[in-house]
Amino acid sequence: MLRRLIHILLLIPIACIDPYEVEVPEGKELLSVDGLIHTGQGPHAITISRSTTYGSQFEGLIRPVSGATVVVRDNEGMVTFLEEGQEARGSYFTPTGFRAQVGKSYTLQIQTTEGRVYTSLPERVNAVPEIEAITMKTVTVPVEGETNPRSGIQLISEINDPADQNNFYFWRSGRATYLQETYPELYIIRPAKIPAPKACCNFCYITEPGSNQSLFIAQDDSFNGLSTRIPAAFIKDDGRRFIFKYRMELRQYSISQEAYRFLRLIKQQAEISGSIFDPPPATIRGNIISLDNPDEEVLGYFIAAGETTKEIYIDRAELSFRQNKVTIPDDCLTLPGASLIPPVDWKP
Amino acid sequence: MRKFYFLGIFLMVLLASSCTREDESTTVVETEEVIYVSGEKIRVLGRLITNQPITALDHGFQLSTSESFSNPILISLGEKNGPGRFIGETSGLQINQKYFVRAFINADGADFFGEALEVKTLLPAIESFSPSFSFPGEEMMIVGRNFTPDTRVFFGEQEATVLEIAFDSRLKVRIPEPAGKAKVPLIVQSQDEKLEASQPFEYRTGKYTLVGLFPGNERIYDNVFFQHQNGLFAGLGTDKFGSYLGSLQRFDLQSTTWSKVDFPGETRRGAFATAGYIGGGARVDRDNYYYKRDLWKISGEHFERLPDLPVDSYHSPAFELNGQLHVVGGTGSGLRTLLRYNPATKIWSSLSSAPFDLASTQVSFVYQNKAYLLATDNRIWEYEPTADSWKIFTKFPVSSEGGLGIAQVIGDRVYIGFFFRSMQLMELDLQTLIWKSKTPIPGNPESLNAGHFTYNDQLYLLRCPDRTIPGALPMELYRFDPNGI
Secondary structure, three states: OHHHHHHHHHHHHHHOOOOOOOOOOOOOOOEEEEEEEEOOOOOOEEEEEEOOOEOOOEOOOOEEOOOOEEEEEEOOOOEEEEEEOOOOOOEEEOOOOOOOOOOOEEEEEEEOOOOOEEEEOOEEOOOOOOEEEEEEEEEEEOOOOOOOOEEEEEEEEEEEOOOOOOOEEEEEEEEEEEEEEOOHHHOEEOOOOEEOOOOOOOEEEEEEOOOOOOOEEEEHHHOOOOEEEEEEEEEEOOOOOOOOEEEEEEEEEEOOHHHHHHHHHHHHHHOOOOOOOOOOOOOOOOOEEEOOOOOOOEEEEEEEEEEEEEEEEEEHHHOOOOOOOOOOOOOHHHOOOEEOOOOOOOOO | OHHHHHHHHHHHHHHHHHHOOOOOOOEEEEEEEEEEEOOOOEEEEEEEEEOOOOEEOEEEEEEEOOOOOOOOEEEEOOOEEOOEEEEEEEOOOOOOOEEEEEEEEEEOOEEEEOOOEEEEOOOOEEEEEEOOEEOOOOEEEEEEEOOOOOOEEEEOOEEEEEEEEEOOOEEEEEOOOOOOOOEEOEEEEEOOEEEEOOOOEEEOOOEEEEEEEOHHHOOOEOOEEEEEOOEEEEEOOEOOOOOEOOEEEEEEOOOOEEEEEEOOOOOOEOOEEOOOEEEOOEEEEOOEEEEOOOEEEEEOOEEEEEOOOOOOOOOOOEEEEOOEEEEEOOOOOOOOOEEEEEOOOOEEEEEOOOOOOOOOOOOEEEEOOEEEEEOOOOEEEEEEOOOOEEEEEEEOOOOOOOOOOEEEEEOOEEEEEOOOOOOOEEEEEOOOOOEEEEOOOOOOOOEEEEEEEEEOOEEEEEEEEOOOOOOOOOOEEEEEEOOOO
16 A cells, blocks of 8 residues: 555656746748859759747748749849749749859849848859869768768869969759669558569669758868869768669859858858857858848848869769668659659760 | 155056056948949948947948049938948939949048949840730830830830839830831930840731622622632622522722622532632532532633533632642542642543641632642641642641631732631741731621632732621621731
8 A cells, every 4th residue: 555655656746847848039030042043054043931930849930932023133234033933932943044154243132022122242153163073982980879880972073273263162962863773572562561562663763853961162272273182072872872873963163252151151050069169159141131121130142153063973883881772662663753764864 | 755756656657547548449331342233223232330339420322423522422321320231222323334432421520431432334235025026005025234214115216105114124115006117126215325126126017998898788608709800709609598699799999899790500609719710519408418510610700611520519629720720628529639620621630639638618829839728737738739749838826726717829928817706817928937917807706708819919808797697787898908007
């Protein structure tokens, strides 16, 4: 009897513990602009959204700014209207055929449906040196408690930096394609786990958009006028990509000094690891200004850049370490971006 | 003692001087950047940087054509409390003019100026305009650069109404009435700068004149029509009650009078006629077709009987090539049958079948001794009589649904249109194969074509109200000048 009473008494203080809720003051819904126009093939996208309060949980949703009038204007007064994507609300696209021109300056102008007008500071397009070659190396990162390290490949861009100007580089991963093998004969109907082998298909070409989770930037202070090799992308080995052939397009941009500074600050903030040497978290001011209230805080940056691209084909044998192959017991056409036919420009 | 006295004075001086605080206040005005410049407008970004509370009585920008800022244009933004960015904007500047701009602030009775920036206003330019071919009253969009609010647009000498200027680059104008010319230069004037578009604007042409009414308020359907010299003939077929007509009416283009012409053959509907022949057709009694195979040669108002057709012909297109009659398709003998009548030998012969079904509801025309026929899928086929071959020529660009249209050649242009319940007429340049739309025909949109002719480079159109339209509505004869405005 006494033992039961003790158990009941022990339950009382447990039930009294309240979960700790982080009280976050109501944040402003700041306009956020993310846009890049360049000298390459379009359409180029400008994404406009409004920020929301972030606390122990999302207080709201990041809302796309829809229905705005968005134009890009060059320093000669030529205006290009951008059209909002039907399936990507808040993303505005340049017309087909639009390309920025080296030597020209561009400003972005946004008029929201509420009548508020925003403009960017002029961004000048600088010429970009070609990617002479792309090389790769396998990167492994030990994971605590795991026998297998995380791994992937690092792409290195080889460039001949022009000596007559200060250059600022930015890289993005373009679309990637790889051959994927699956096992439709092993397909089972879940959750009953009834074997239901499928006749098709084992091999598909998977095309996926570029994943740009890290920022790759550089300035030529230490290699001005020299040929150099700079890390330009990282592709995670997910056990699927590097089983056969993998192809990726690397995009190299020549950006302005101000854009470089902005991206460097973003990179610093994104790479905060909790160390005492980390920079303090701060709002990074971009190049977008409200014409109605110049002191309004606007996030993001409008970049105008020169672009060059190069493709690289990677064979599995080139990797010094590979993740175990992921077995997919289904028709490969069920995977996103899958096709039985290789892309027309697939020339491994 | 004296030493202590001087030491005391020195210490007191030292004490006093250490109490003096250095004034470290800084107030800086920056002219940061010209963020917008067009033909007559400029927008500048400035910034006030200070480390102390400040209330400026006024701040803004000065703009001048001289570096010394004599007689500056003032962009006053009023009072400003505390540091921060500010944006000034002004318009009404001279295009293509160099200006100097600097930020200023008036605080504590003093003026602070930022560094002067040099800026040149831009020249306007036309990039493109659309449509390049249209008619008065329609809207046109001119895309360009740096248009000023006083921009005027001229179509030749005629000034257009400017409806909107958006982003200094999009001019929406209403096309003015023409001043007698179909092709006119498009001129845009911003301030004193006159710009002419690289391509002229072309008015849609075509002028209709009502020449006369068909005699006796009569309406005819399923009739034949042909032209002989300056006489336009239309007749046979049925009236609006379905009664068969045994005669034709001739319109004299000189006297503009109508006269009745008797036809020696039997009454019929769905017959064919060319400039030189008339024949075929049928009397239709409910579902019974009584085909007429008789063929007649037209000699003015007289008709000479020729050997009969070898087959039935009903709603068959017919045309003359090399002086020989060609009858094709129709529902009598086969929708693809092509027959040729040689007047020298008086012999009918069978030729290559048409590659598509044909009836007189579809239009045909002859150009440079080749026949062209419009198929229901809008493709225009060319028939070459020497090689007896068919090939696709071009495609009709608008709907021909319902058929019953017209096709007439004037010079190197063919005019096709007025299909069932359509008032649209298209012109095809047979050399360049470029289509242009012409002015729509006036009158009732439900009218049908009872005849179409050409004379002196003009079209003549006999329009008949649809059988379903009640009332004593007469048939109208229009003259159409393709180049008229």
